[in-house]
Amino acid sequence: MTVTFDTYREQQLNWLKQEVNSEEFRCAAAKIVVIHMPIIKDKNNWYGMAQLAQHYGPVLHNAGIDLMICRHMHNNLWIGTEKSGFNYPVIVCSNEDFMEVKLDSRRLNFKIRGKESQLVYYQSMVLE
Numbered sequence: 001m002t003v004t005f006d007t008y009r010e011q012q013l014n015w016l017k018q019e020v021n022s023e024e025f026r027c028a029a030a031k032i033v034v035i036h037m038p039i040i041k042d043k044n045n046w047y048g049m050a051q052l053a054q055h056y057g058p059v060l061h062n063a064g065i066d067l068m069i070c071r072h073m074h075n076n077l078w079i080g081t082e083k084s085g086f087n088y089p090v091i092v093c094s095n096e097d098f099m100e101v102k103l104d105s106r107r108l109n110f111k112i113r114g115k116e117s118q119l120v121y122y123q124s125m126v127l128e
Contacts, residue, residue, distance in 0.1 A: 005048065013055050020063035030103050030127055031065040038070040038092055041085025053085070061086040066127050067108060071095060076112050076121050091123065103127075 019025055033039075039052045039060060060068070068090040076097060079090040093099040093112050097120055101110045106128075112121040 006051070009048075009051060009055070013059070016056060016059055020059060025063070030067075030108060031063065032101075032108075033060060033065050033068045033088075035068065035070055037072045038068060038079065038084075038090045039086070040079055040083070040090055057086050060088065067091065067125070069093070069099065069101070069110075078121075078123060089125070 025031065037049050037052060039049075039057050041053050041057065042049070045053060065088045068084075068088055070090060070092045071094075073092045073094070074096075075092070075094045077090075077092040079092070081087055081089055084090050091099070091110060091112075097112050097114050099110055099112050101108070103109075107124060107126055109124045110122070111119055114120045
């Protein structure tokens, strides 16, 4: 069996469009996307990431998400809105670490911890 990822991404895109228009999504206290590959505009994106940026990025941009949490890059990164190319920041957790996320009222706190649970990175943001 051959898997066609473009077709699969198109099916996921249709699902995403429905979800961001749902009442549950629109009324959510925080709109956080958890996805393997970061959806950012970058001229160095390979094909799959470029497709995500081209098709999914505008949907998420228009949906007003607060934050995107990813892995894929194998290092810890904070990509602010000025670098993501969209109106949402992206945090990437390496394949060696794990992330704790806590939402207190309108403040989102996240900590990246290493193999021995030591604090590697901390970020806090107020959701608008």
